[in-house]
Amino acid sequence: MISQNSQTILNVQNLHANTQNTEILKGINLTVKSGEIHAIMGLNGSGKSTLAKVLAGHPDYEITQGSIQFDQQDLLALDSEERAQAGVFLAFQYPIEIPGVANSQFLRLAYNTIQSKRGNDELDPLEFDDFVREKMKLLEMNPDFLDRSVNEGFSGGEKKRNEILQMALLEPKLGVLDETDSGLDIDALKIVAKGVNHLSNEHNAMILITHYQRLLDHIVPDYVHVMESGRIIKTGGKELALELEKHGYDWLHDNLQNNAGATA
Amino acid sequence: MSAALQNLVNQPYKHGFVTDIESEIAPKGLNEDTIRLISSKKNEPEWLLDFRLNAYRKWLTMSEPDWQNVHYPKIDFQEISYYAAPKPKEKLASMDEVDPELLRTFEKLGVPMHERAALAGVAVDVVFDSVSVATTYKEKLSEVGIIFCSISEALQEYPELVKQYLGTVVPVGDNFFAALNSAVFTDGSFCFIPKGVKCPMDLSTYFRINTEGSGQFERTLVIAEEGASVSYLEGCTAPQFDTNQLHAAVVELVALDNADIKYSTVQNWYAGDENGVGGIFNFVTKRGLAKGVNSRISWTQVETGSAITWKYPSCILRGDNSVGEFYSVALTNNLQQADTGTKMIHLGKNTRSTIISKGISAGKSNSSYRGLVRVAPGAQNARNFSQCDSMLVGDKCGAHTFPYIQVNNNTAKVEHEASTSKIGEDQLFYFAQRGIDAEEAVSMIVNGFCKEVFQQLPMEFAVEATKLLSFKLEGSVG
Ligand SMILES: Nc1ncnc2c1ncn2[C@@H]1O[C@H](COP(=O)(O)OP(=O)(O)OP(=O)(O)O)[C@@H](O)[C@H]1O
Ligand SMILES: [Mg+2]
Numbered sequence: 001m002i003s004q005n006s007q008t009i010l011n012v013q014n015l016h017a018n019t020q021n022t023e024i025l026k027g028i029n030l031t032v033k034s035g036e037i038h039a040i041m042g043l044n045g046s047g048k049s050t051l052a053k054v055l056a057g058h059p060d061y062e063i064t065q066g067s068i069q070f071d072q073q074d075l076l077a078l079d080s081e082e083r084a085q086a087g088v089f090l091a092f093q094y095p096i097e098i099p100g101v102a103n104s105q106f107l108r109l110a111y112n113t114i115q116s117k118r119g120n121d122e123l124d125p126l127e128f129d130d131f132v133r134e135k136m137k138l139l140e141m142n143p144d145f146l147d148r149s150v151n152e153g154f155s156g157g158e159k160k161r162n163e164i165l166q167m168a169l170l171e172p173k174l175g176v177l178d179e180t181d182s183g184l185d186i187d188a189l190k191i192v193a194k195g196v197n198h199l200s201n202e203h204n205a206m207i208l209i210t211h212y213q214r215l216l217d218h219i220v221p222d223y224v225h226v227m228e229s230g231r232i233i234k235t236g237g238k239e240l241a242l243e244l245e246k247h248g249y250d251w252l253h254d255n256l257q258n259n260a261g262a263t264a
Numbered sequence: 265m266s267a268a269l270q271n272l273v274n275q276p277y278k279h280g281f282v283t284d285i286e287s288e289i290a291p292k293g294l295n296e297d298t299i300r301l302i303s304s305k306k307n308e309p310e311w312l313l314d315f316r317l318n319a320y321r322k323w324l325t326m327s328e329p330d331w332q333n334v335h336y337p338k339i340d341f342q343e344i345s346y347y348a349a350p351k352p353k354e355k356l357a358s359m360d361e362v363d364p365e366l367l368r369t370f371e372k373l374g375v376p377m378h379e380r381a382a383l384a385g386v387a388v389d390v391v392f393d394s395v396s397v398a399t400t401y402k403e404k405l406s407e408v409g410i411i412f413c414s415i416s417e418a419l420q421e422y423p424e425l426v427k428q429y430l431g432t433v434v435p436v437g438d439n440f441f442a443a444l445n446s447a448v449f450t451d452g453s454f455c456f457i458p459k460g461v462k463c464p465m466d467l468s469t470y471f472r473i474n475t476e477g478s479g480q481f482e483r484t485l486v487i488a489e490e491g492a493s494v495s496y497l498e499g500c501t502a503p504q505f506d507t508n509q510l511h512a513a514v515v516e517l518v519a520l521d522n523a524d525i526k527y528s529t530v531q532n533w534y535a536g537d538e539n540g541v542g543g544i545f546n547f548v549t550k551r552g553l554a555k556g557v558n559s560r561i562s563w564t565q566v567e568t569g570s571a572i573t574w575k576y577p578s579c580i581l582r583g584d585n586s587v588g589e590f591y592s593v594a595l596t597n598n599l600q601q602a603d604t605g606t607k608m609i610h611l612g613k614n615t616r617s618t619i620i621s622k623g624i625s626a627g628k629s630n631s632s633y634r635g636l637v638r639v640a641p642g643a644q645n646a647r648n649f650s651q652c653d654s655m656l657v658g659d660k661c662g663a664h665t666f667p668y669i670q671v672n673n674n675t676a677k678v679e680h681e682a683s684t685s686k687i688g689e690d691q692l693f694y695f696a697q698r699g700i701d702a703e704e705a706v707s708m709i710v711n712g713f714c715k716e717v718f719q720q721l722p723m724e725f726a727v728e729a730t731k732l733l734s735f736k737l738e739g740s741v742g
Contacts, residue, residue, distance in 0.1 A: 056697050059689065080696035089697075096694045099685075100712025109708065110698035117699065149712070166698060 006033040008069070009174055009205045010055075015066035017054050024050045026230035027066070032174065035202040039216055039241060040209045042227030043249055048209045049093050051227070052176045056090040057083045071173055085117040087173030091163035091180050093209075097151040103162070104146035107132055111169050135168045139195050156183030164195050175199070176207045181215040193218030213245040226252060293342045296320065299447055302347045306416060306450070309423050315431060319446030322437035329440055332603040333632040333664060334572050336545060339510055344480075346448045404464065410494075411456040412467055415483050418454035425456060429487055433516035433553045433580070441512040441574075442549040445481045449514070452483035457492035457523075466722050468497040482513040488523035490556065495526040497725060511570075513548045521556030521583065526564070528721055530729055532736075533569035535600050543571025543600070550577035554586035554615075562589040563606070564720040566729045568736045571600060576634065578607035581615035581643075588617040591717040593729070595710075595736055596629030596661070605634035605666075610646035610676070619650040622714050625661035626737060632664040639676040646676045655713050656686045657706055657737065685713075707734035 010032040017025040024047050032038055040048050054061050055068065057080030068075040075083060098106065104125075111132075112122040123131060133143055139161050151159050160180050167175050177196070181189055196219050200206055208219060216224075216238065224240040225232045226249075234240065234252060244252065291298075299320055303313040328339070405412050411422060418426050436446040457463055488494055498515075511533070517525050527550075536543025546569075552561035563577040579588030590606035608617035623631045633654070639646045654663035665682050687709055695705035711718070711730050718726045 056693075058693055080693060081699050081701050084697050084699040092694070092697075096688075096690050098691060098694070098709060098712070100715055101708050102712075106698075106708070109700055109704070110695075113704075114699040170698070 003035050003202065006035045006202065008032070009034050009071055011069040013067050015051075015054070015068065016064045017050065017061045018064055019050075019061050023064070024061070024230050025054060028230070028232060030225070030232065032205045032207065034205055036223065037200060037206045037208065037219060037221045039221040039224045040207060040227060040232075041211065041224060041241060041244060046227040047230040048227055049178055050230075052090055052093075052178045052207075052209060055083075055174075055176055056080060056088055084170075085114055089167050089170055089172030089175045091160070091167060091175065091177040093178040093182075095151050095159040095163055097149070097153075099149050099152050101150050102146070103148055103150050104129070104132065106150045107146075107166065107169060110166065114170050132165075132169065135165060138168060138198060139165055140191050141165060157185060157188050160184055161188065161192060164192050168195060168199055171199070171204075173204050174207070175204065176209070178209045179211065180208070181210050181212060189215065190218060213241050216241050292345045294320075294344070294346055294448065298346050302448060302450060305347060306419070308419060309427075311427055312419065315436065316447050319436035319443050323440065323443035323447055326437070326440045326443055332574055332634075333630065334574060334601040334603050336572050336601075339545070341444070344510065346481075347450060401465075405467075408461050408464065409458045410461060410463060411454065413454055415452035415454045415485065416450070418485075422454075422456070425487075426454065426485065429485055429516070429518055431516075433518060433551045434514050434549050439549060441547040442514050445483060445512050445514040445549070449481045449483035451481070452485070452513075454484075455486040455494065455496065457488045457494045459489040460491045461489075462492070463494040466495045466497050480511055482511075484513070484515040486515075486517045486525060486527070488519045488525050490521045491523060492520075493524035495528070495722065497722065498527065498529045499531045509545055511544055511546045511548070513550075515548070515550040515577075517552035517561055519552065519554050519556060519559035519561055519586075522558045523556060524560045524562075525552060526562045527552070527577070528725060529563075529565040529567075530721075530725060530732065531565065531567045531569050531573075532732060535569050535598065536571040544569070545572045546570040546574065547572075548575035550575060551580065552578070552588070553580045554583050554588060556583040556586070557612075558585045559583045560587040560589070562587075562591075562720070564591040564717065565593070565604075566717070566721070566732070567592070567594040567602060567604060568732055570602070573600075573602040573604055576605050576607055578609070579617060580609045580611065581617065581646075582611045583615075584612040585614045586612055587615070590617075590619045590621070591720045592621045593624070593714045593717045593733070594622070594631055594633075595624040595733060596626070596631045597736055598627040598629060600627075600629045602629075602631040603634060604632070605636075607636040608638070608648060610637075610639045610643040610648070613642070613644045614646070615643055616647045617649075619648070619652070620716050621650075621652045622717055623652070623654045623663050624657065624710055624713065624733075625654070625663045626657035628660045630662045630664075632666060634666045634668075636668040636670070637678055638670040639673050639678070641672045643673050644675050646673065648676075648678045650678075650680045652680075652682045653713070654684045655710065656684065657710070659686075703738060706737055710734075710737060
């Protein structure tokens with residue numbers, strides 16, 4: 001939802017990032033304001049997950065140029081847990097399994113850590129149990145998932161739902177959802193989309209990384225960006241995703257080339 | 265602290281102890297005269313002197329084992345003094361004199377107040393009423409006929425009982441360190457649970473150590489008669505310092521028909537500084553004899569300390585249908601070395617054993633699991649299940665698993681599972697992305713990894729062990 005008095009939450013300028021001496025992000029510019037939903041699309045390997053991980057502060061990536069402002073702070077000056085505490089949330093494309101650690105225990109530690117950083121009260125195990133069960137209802141998750149080890153043996157779709165559960169608990173300012181829709185069946189997609197819509201409000205913003213229009217049928221984006229080779233090569237409204245769906249990325253290429261030709 | 269308590273604490277230690285030091289400490293070195301001196305000072309029965317001399321003579325013919333995967337400078341056994349008259353540890357007059365670092369550690373571990381004082385070497389009887397706690401405890405036990413005292417006291421009060429069992433599980437010449445212990449032991453515990461008695465509470469060495477201090481060559485003997493059961497706790501989570509570098513203890517357990525002994529250890533000897541200087545060498549022989557039918561011996565250990573640990577709590581399953589269990593967490597950090605594991609010797613029919621071993625290596629440490637499962641020809645239908653998991657924190661440490669399986673009976677079923685995992689950067693990043701720093705993440709992962717073993721510990725011990733692991737891992741990441 002684009003509104004007049006919204007604040008800039010994220011401002012990425014000319015961002016370049018390397019891993020293992022290879023440049024993956026080659027000058028990203030992106031501004032996200034409160035209340036907005038952005039979709040990022042693009043071919044496999046174009047750098048979408050890398051951008052997400054760089055925003056979250058993954059230690060594998062080295063920033064060689066550019067800046068990231070988040071909520072009036074220099075995001076690059078914060079390490080990854082500080083970014084999470086400041087309100088950056090990443091729903092992983094491939095959520096990792098943590099054998100032996102009960103989901104409930106993990107969720108509570110995450111919740112309490114972030115609450116205490118924000119100066120709010122922590123919840124004891126019983127209070128937290130009530131609280132998390134409420135949130136699980138929203139996502140129609142079986143409470144049995146609380147007792148299982150974090151993501152261990154979860155199906156692909158269950159892992160994704162567990163990610164959104166965490167977003168619901170942590171209430172971030174910026175939610176980055178990396179292909180949360182892949183692996184979800186049609187019903188689960190609707191439930192997750194409903195959850196995301198429920199969490200989205202005028203104070204926060206979402207970036208949805210996706211390959212499919214079907215997610216955007218349920219969560220309608222204000223902007224659609226297309227990435228290629230570490231850059232955003234095209235930005236448009238929600239219709240752009242529909243065009244891409246219809247014509248494929250080649251169409252976009254031709255289109256861009258024609259444009260480039262026209263201006264030259 | 266209240267003013268009254270403050271006053272009490274600040275009183276100088278009243279029970280000054282004057283003793284002629286010269287005559288109470290044996291000269292350094294080990295020979296038959298030293299052993300005779302020990303035995304006569306302790307007013308021991310003749311048979312025990314023979315036991316000691318026999319052990320000493322065997323020891324002379326043995327050499328220090330070198331097969332274990334640990335490295336340490338040669339120990340000069342003639343540089344050790346083998347006897348000091350029992351005397352109260354040098355007591356500090358108040359908590360104010362205790363090293364503040366140690367107090368912070370206690371704080372973090374959540375060690376109860378009265379224990380803190382005792383462990384830090386403050387004169388407990390001045391500060392808290394712990395003597396009466398120990399006394400009540402003893403009275404309760406003797407009501408049901410349980411004997412729980414120091415081995416020296418047992419040798420005076422119940423010599424026949426000690427004679428009947430001492431050295432029956434770990435023979436004097438069993439191994440180099442056991443032989444040495446048998447020759448020179450001066451401290452230790454004795455515990456006897458008579459027929460049919462279920463011990464009404466966990467027996468904790470904590471109540472004993474207070475009065476005596478822990479020794480360099482400890483000897484522990486636990487006997488559960490027919491149908492008896494006991495849960496015995498050794499050690500504590502607070503770090504233990506000792507000026508003696510070498511510790512060579514022997515623990516013997518005997519379970520008669522239908523008896524059940526559960527022996528839990530939390531070990532946190534001083535491990536030395538980051539460079540491994542000053543740490544304790546802990547070479548222990550622990551063995552349980554499941555002698556009677558349907559008897560059960562269960563070892564649970566959480567090993568976090570020592571510069572070098574070398575121990576294999578074992579079970580000899582002689583009685584038909586007897587059960588042996590070994591649950592172990594061994595954590596090494598910095599330059600620590602641990603070579604630990606178990607032996608399950610199946611002699612009786614339908615004997616069963618379970619081994620769950622969790623090894624965690626951090627820093628530049630090295631840990632090895634060494635397990636032997638032997639099924640004797642007569643042990644029909646023996647069953648063993650072993651699971652040995654290792655976890656590496658960082659990439660400068662090592663973990664090794666050496667399972668030895670010797671099956672001489674084709675009805676036996678022996679299963680072995682092993683795994684090695686590493687706390688990966690991506691796991692830590694996942695935690696970080698949820699606001700949790702690496703230290704807390706590692707502690708949570710490691711405690712999750714050890715869950716199966718912690719579940720075996722008495723509740724209170726389990727809580728302390730969890731905190732202990734987190735504490736020991738501080739600074740191991742990032
Ligand atoms: N740690 C790494 N080491 C080497 N190459 C990497 C690393 N991380 C990313 N890359 C490379 O960077 C490129 C971008 O990867 P990224 O995961 O960001 O793509 P993506 O747009 O998310 O693709 P997909 O749609 O398949 O999820 C890929 O070519 C990938 O192989
Ligand atoms: Mg991706």
